[in-house]
Amino acid sequence: MIQRDILLKEHTSFRIGGNARYFLRAADIEELKKGLKEWKELSASFSDDEKRIFVLGGGTNLLVSENGFPGLVIHPEIKFIExxxxxxxxxxxxxxxxxxxxxxxxxxxxxxxxxxxxxxxxxxxxxxxxxxxxxxxxxxxxxxxxxxxxxxxxxxxxxxxxxxxxxxxxxxxxxxxxxxxxxxxxxxxxxxxxxRAETDDHIEYRKDRHPLHLPNAGSIFKNVAVEKIRADVLKQFEGHIKNDPFPVLPAAKIIAQSGIVGHKIGGAQVSETHPNFIVSVEEATAQDVKDLIVFEQQEIKEKYNIDLEPEIMFVE
Ligand SMILES: Cc1cc2nc3c(=O)[nH]c(=O)nc-3n(C[C@H](O)[C@H](O)[C@H](O)COP(=O)(O)OP(=O)(O)OC[C@H]3O[C@@H](n4cnc5c(N)ncnc54)[C@H](O)[C@@H]3O)c2cc1C
The missing domain is CATH 3.30.465.10 (Uridine Diphospho-n-acetylenolpyruvylglucosamine Reductase; domain 3)
Known part of the structure; x- marks a missing residue:
């Protein structure tokens, strides 16, 4: 059941990432158990690093390294709605x-x-x-x-x-x-x-505000709880606090105001459509994206003393 060398960039919305050394697709729980038993035998003599398991969903919240993943990637394809x-x-x-x-x-x-x-x-x-x-x-x-x-x-x-x-x-x-x-x-x-009206509203909002024409992984950073922000800094963002699901200052607002929108490192760019997205404009590498994340964190720390925490997952 277990496949070898499956290219992960084809399973991520960022279109970035090397091979999964081993890959398991499972259509139901029985296949999952069977595959995991096979993996236990196959990996018995592997190092701890090679024994690692990663569960892949739609790949829409991930930054996968060019080196890929040394262990087993499991892709549950368990699909039913009752x-x-x-x-x-x-x-x-x-x-x-x-x-x-x-x-x-x-x-x-x-x-x-x-x-x-x-x-x-x-x-x-x-x-x-x-x-x-x-x-x-x-x-x-x-x-x-x-x-x-x-x-x-x-x-x-x-x-x-x-x-x-x-x-x-x-x-x-x-x-x-x-x-x-x-x-x-x-x-x-x-x-x-x-x-229908409410659902369609949300779909349309995303089409208008998200850079869906370029590879991305959604919001890069979590929104910031207002209690973590200094009062004098919060003053600069008056009117932008939202309740989602508790009082937060959207990371997009902080990035927009900091003046780094459009900044590029390699093929990765801070999106001009949605400041909390990074888009791959010229076949960005995982390292380009990582460098851009660190650049953004440093800029925001320096300007506002705010620590931006990544929302995306790093797979390496
Ligand atoms: C254009 C765009 C817009 C987005 N908008 C939003 C938004 O509004 N709000 C929001 O919260 N997120 C948003 N995201 C991020 C992302 O879509 C969500 O986080 C989504 O829920 C991730 O699901 P996934 O199946 O793609 O997970 P993946 O990216 O494949 O994996 C994410 C994590 O979930 C784990 N995982 C996946 N499936 C399983 C499973 N069956 N069992 C155990 N662990 C599992 C993985 O191991 C990984 O750690 C957006 C992303 C994009 C690209």
């Missing part, structure tokens, strides 16, 4: 857009905020993706996952998932070694026209 009394159960490998479309077709309300959000359900749960005041956690009832070592499945309710701002138990807690398999979402019958 209606249930309390909402819907969705496979982790389904695109968020597939679930958004399912909600539109069935006039289901509660997930409109995710209109236009790229990536998979698994990726959205792990990072508690959010936009327009909504977050993935808001409609989660239960998440099912598979422990990579014990091959046992676990079920957690929303509280047990310990969701935080772009965070969950799967990102920084005891679920770190687990693959998200599926989730039960609470969505309820709503007014067809209202659900």
């Amino acid at each position: 209606r249930s009394n309390s909402g819907a159960k969705v496979g982790a490998g389904d695109a968020v857009s597939s679930f958004v479309n399912f909600c539109l077709e069935n006039s289901l309300s509660g997930f409109e905020w995710a209109g236009g959000l790229p990536g998979t359900i698994g990726g959205a749960i792990r990072g508690n993706a959010g936009a327009f005041g909504g977050e993935t956690k808001d409609s989660i009832i239960e998440v099912e996952s598979l422990d990579i070592d014990s091959l046992k499945t676990k079920r957690r309710n929303a509280a047990q998932c310990k969701f935080g701002y772009r965070d969950s138990v799967f990102k920084s807690g005891e679920g770190l070694n687990e693959i998200i398999i599926s989730a039960q979402f609470s969505v309820e019958t709503g007014d067809t026209d209202t659900v």
Whole structure:
């Protein structure tokens, strides 16, 4: 089941990244378990570095090194959407857009905020993706996952998932070694026209404001909690604080005001369309993007004494 030397740039929205030395696609939990057993035998004599496992969703939040990944990349392609009394159960490998479309077709309300959000359900749960005041956690009832070592499945309710701002138990807690398999979402019958109008609004907003014509990985930095910003600096940004999901100063505003929009390193550029995006204008390398991230962090620290924290994941 395990393939060799699969080019990761073809699996990332940034179109950057070398080979995964080993690659496993799994259409359901049984394939996943079978593949992981095969991996245990195959990797028995490997070094710790070569034994590492990375779970790849839609690749829309990643910066993958040109050197690729030395271990096993697992790509769960578990795709199904089932209606249930309390909402819907969705496979982790389904695109968020597939679930958004399912909600539109069935006039289901509660997930409109995710209109236009790229990536998979698994990726959205792990990072508690959010936009327009909504977050993935808001409609989660239960998440099912598979422990990579014990091959046992676990079920957690929303509280047990310990969701935080772009965070969950799967990102920084005891679920770190687990693959998200599926989730039960609470969505309820709503007014067809209202659900469609709200979802379409979000899709259109993204088309207008995001540099979708160039390879990118979405927002590079997390928005900054206002409590972490000095009062005199906050004054310079009056009127720009938003509640998403708590009072934050958008990283895009800070970058825009700092005057570094359009700055280029190699093939990577601070987007002129959305200042918190970096776009690959001339086949940027991962190093170009990393250098640009460090440049932005230094500039913002110097000008505003603010530490910008990356939202994207580095895979190397
Ligand atoms: C144009 C654009 C706009 C974006 N807008 C937003 C936005 O508004 N809000 C927002 O929050 N994000 C946004 N993003 C970032 C990104 O789309 C989200 O973070 C998304 O949820 C990532 O999902 P993914 O499937 O692509 O995950 P990947 O990028 O493949 O992986 C991200 C992380 O999730 C883990 N992961 C993926 N699947 C699983 C699984 N099944 N089990 C365990 N771990 C898993 C990976 O190991 C990795 O650590 C945007 C990105 C782009 C390109």
